[in-house]
Amino acid sequence: MIIVMKAGATKKDRDEAIKRIKELGYKPHVIHGTTRAVIGAVGDERGKLVLQSIESMHGVESVVPILKPYKLASKEVKVEPSVIRISDTVSIGGKEIIVMAGPCSVEGEEQIIETAKAVKAAGAHVLRGGAFKPRTSPYSFQGLEEEGLKLLAKARDITGLPIVTEVVNPETADLVAEYADILQIGARNAQNFALLKKVGQLKRPVLLKRGMSMTIQEFLMSAEYVMSEGNQSVILCERGIRTFETATRNTLDLSAIPVLKGVTHLPVIADPSHGTGNYHYVAPMALAAVAAGADGLIIEVHPDPERASSDGPQSLKPKKFDALMAKLKLVAESVDRTV
Template sequence: MIIVMRAGARQEQVDHVCERVREMGLQDHPIVGTDLTVVAVIGDENKVDGGVIEQLPGVDRVMRVMAKYKMAALAAKDGRRSEIEIAPGVSFGGTLVPVIAGPCSVESAEHILACAQAVKASGAHALRGGAFKPRTNPYAFQGHGEEGLKMLAAAREATGLPIVTEVLTPSEVGLVSEYADCLQIGTRNAQNFKLLQACGQQPKPVLYKRGMAMTIEEYLQAAEYILAAGNPNVILCERGIRTFEDHTRNTLSLSAVPELHQRTHLPVVIDPSHGTGHARLVPDMARAAMAAGADGLAIEMHPDPEHAMTDGAQSITPEALTDLIVSLARVAAAVDRTCGAEREVV
């Protein structure tokens, strides 16, 4: 249930509504917007008499939300989309469609700096790179841990690019948030609810990837764990799901973009690298994602994919990234968006 307060409602009126909600044995989550405040009610809607709530001072209307995700639902923002900033000038959900690019893993200080410089030169907006790497094979490279975070921070210092990196466990959330501008939750941890809650208890934005076997409904319910824990800065990321198809690593569901836009106010990013597993398919699927309405792109790029320590097969080169961003600007213009490379369009 969503309780929409009147424009100009006083704080004591909002507090009174929250108090009544708690008296009913439910949870209240006020969401303060630019023009008005809404109170998301978590719990059994059947316990609430909407007619009584609507009579409370400062209340405009009560909206019943049948979806199990209350705070992620589009109705929670009165039909308005959220815009989430990870650094000054880099926000998701607005006119700009930022590109996050970089290697799967932080391999060395020299390597990540070279990658950051290439990302900067291409016109992309943020640097990705894994300091902690969850691997299916326990003997595979697992990342450099905190040393990798320090390497990322040094690359940010040199280029000004915000960094997006993955966190694997609740105990590491504090450490990663000290270095990262945006915390990533990967597909293997998509239903690690303790990790979701821990990320919700810190203020940095969270790039939350869909689990490889999750439905959209399950995905949004899981995202609710982050929101309900107190962090409104959640960016969804579709990275492909596991199906019977074997010509790609995963099956990239571009229809998830408009579907999620119908259900939630949260921005939606597409990862065509994990979504396909093949570098040759990444540019076309990135352009398709832009056309489908994606609010951002996450792309794996490596200066020498043949010798990458992880995910070389799906990593494009710096030259390919530069060309891609130029072409993305053309697609963005066709759908009334920008990607920051319009100066290159001819």
């Protein structure tokens, strides 16, 4: 259920409503709109009729049932798009298309600093790079771990770019949160509910990638796990799903972008690097994603992809990334956005 407060409701009115929601055994989540606040009351569906009594409280306009199974992520709770603040200069979900770029893995100081400077010069807003790497094979490069986080932080100090990096388990989540500006949940962990709950308790925006075989509803239910723990700053990422096609690494589901934009207030970005697995296809799919309504992109860039420790075939060299950024500006303008 959502409790819609009146336009002139005071903080005292809201606090009284929150207190009553808790007394009835529900968990309140305040969502601030442009003209009024609403309070999501999440809990056992079987007893939701008791919440109707809140409608008589001072400052409350109405109590409305939420029909979607994903309560807090639904547009039923918040109609206008959420704009998530990443840093003093970067927010995602507004008119500006936010581009996150960098290597799949942090391999060393020279590599990550060189890449950070290159993507910054090309116009990227956020530096991506993996310090902890969950790999299909136990023999593949697993990342530099905390040393990689320190190198990402150094790159941020030099360039001013906020950083996004992956969290792979609840045990290291607090460590990653000490360094990262955005916590990434990869496709393999998209239904790791213990991890989703953990990052939901941390005060960092979360970039949630779609699982390789997840439906849209399952994807949004994973976002709901994060949000139900109190963290409303979730960014959804379409990164391709597994189909019968073998010409690309995955099938980048661009139709998911307008579908998600129609049912959730959360920002949606696309990952054409993992979505295709081939650098030849990254630029055209990035342009198509922006045309489809994506709020941002996450793109792999490496100064020497042939020698990359992971995902070299899908990584752009800095010159190709620079050329892509120039084209992105043109497409963004055509859909009334900026880069």
